[in-house]
Amino acid sequence: MVTIKDVAQVAGVSHTTVSLALRGSSSITEETKQKVLKAAKRLNYHPNHLARSLVNGKTNVIGVVANFFSSNFEMEILKGIEQSIRASDENYMINLFATLEKNDKVLTDLCLGRHVDGVILLSISPSPEVIKLYSDNNCPMIVVDEVAEGAIEVTMDNYHGAYMATEHLINSGRKDLAIVLGDSSRDELGLSMKERKQGFLQAIKDHGLKFNERNLFYIEDYYFEEGQVVFKRMQRYGNTIDGIFCAAGDIVASGIMLEAKNDRVNIPRDLSIIGYDDIFSSAIIDPPLSSIRQPLFQIGKNAYARMERILNGTEEYKPNKLVYEPQLIARASV
């Protein structure tokens, strides 16, 4: 392994000079600088990032933490982050951490173990202790889609989205509504699901309808197949459901639709359904699926750009809240 000392030896200077020259210090002659650069090139020298970070106190990596990265929500946000990285000429690395349980442990280690300069959490809810830890350690934290008093909170108006979706069902004459919620944390509903449930219930109430608790369904992993299972569960008792708000998203909604089709249930004649996320396929399935669109790409893009500005000192780190608005996309499934 070639180190700064090897370069120094070849260039015939001290390793201090190499360090200075390599980072373009103005106190180095153009001549010695060239010597150093040439030697570095010849030896194919690359600074050891660990050593550098250890003394600098910064790692140049931004951590992105989520329960998983393989679902549509995370994927769209990642797309935005990627685009932002490309548009920038800074050089932060993105470190993805998938963590199902023990969030606090991972987050604590990320910060205190000096793995990252800042973090972006996706649908992860940090405890107040962790938030304080980050704040005490000057490690900026942007939390997307969850509550995090004391950090930068970026949320979508899920209440409003759900309200619109539900109203859309009601306006088309549906009366016996069901809701499908996603519950990946396995103990408590995440922020967005909580809000969607509230929006759904409120819309029902505001329109003088009643909600039957039996019409509350849960899925866990946001898989297509879970939608199929949910539909079967719906059929178990004398089913009078005529409208489904699939708050768990379009993929699950698609599964419900396929099973409904197999079961000769005509959508939207016998049953209306609306999803969430407006994924690309929703426009081309049969019938096209109504949905609620969220600006996930933008959110990812902005979150990264902001983190970058905070880390390079262009913007001050100041905990606050930012809410994005969803949009109803009405299609033939309702």
Add this chain to the structure above:
Amino acid sequence: MVTIKDVAQVAGVSHTTVSLALRGSSSITEETKQKVLKAAKRLNYHPNHLARSLVNGKTNVIGVVANFFSSNFEMEILKGIEQSIRASDENYMINLFATLEKNDKVLTDLCLGRHVDGVILLSISPSPEVIKLYSDNNCPMIVVDEVAEGAIEVTMDNYHGAYMATEHLINSGRKDLAIVLGDSSRDELGLSMKERKQGFLQAIKDHGLKFNERNLFYIEDYYFEEGQVVFKRMQRYGNTIDGIFCAAGDIVASGIMLEAKNDRVNIPRDLSIIGYDDIFSSAIIDPPLSSIRQPLFQIGKNAYARMERILNGTEEYKPNKLVYEPQLIARASV
């Protein structure tokens, strides 16, 4: 920031002892060990990973490099990797690097800058120099979906997949076939696209048909919308195309189908189409899209598990080749 010395002071021992105790050295009394653990806990001590890695010479991170992570191919592989991580009790971190150009630069820096202990490349083709660099530095490299003589190569039989797809079209009576290729590298076709093209042409030849060069189409970003554009391009000249092999994947194929529908072209009566990847929505769009399925999830799972075994010494790192077989999923679009 609390360091090992702070813990030592509180525990009333030397920092050496702390280091030993924390990692469960057998040469430490149970008593002092407890003292140390208590002190560490009280101070909320977390070892600085940078310092630790610097002296260990290993980082405990595995780099996953791709052009982007937001497409279906990468997503499915990521799913597999995630599952593998969860099934394991080792503690490697996954570092995702998205890099459009200058692959070699990134890869060199990853290795020489000691960012990672090993890398998994997705559809990224490393130069022979880089492969040698990794090998010289004892940094294992697994390359998925590309050529990499001297590293572990994991590929899918794209030639065979394309051949099956094309034959499927031909068997249903199609004669004037088109192919849509993805070309994200912007200079040379990637391995899988090259192979798919060959399989396609060979099948045509083997069945005594002819290929019209005009029927060769390219897209760049694997976007749904590009499929729509491609279909419009197909319509430009007196179109006699009656079968499309969308080697660029199901998302693009879906775009083609939507545009065809809008144009009152009946699938499969007037036009057959088959995609690649068998994404979840292919089963529910109208009509259901034939496709070629690849075991991406398995590939991701196995690649990670293997890397882990190599890094912890359970398996020897030995460059070789592994080929996975694709599977034809016939649906109504052909």
Add this chain to the structure above:
DNA sequence: CTGAAAGCGCTTACAG
């Protein structure tokens, strides 16, 4: 303009 020294926070022989 350049170099010797100290230090970042850890681990690992080596004494005792």
Add this chain to the structure above:
DNA sequence: CTGAAAGCGCTTACAG
């Protein structure tokens, strides 16, 4: 069983 010392590869005052 425990501690003093050296060292990982770098950067940053501080002299000269």
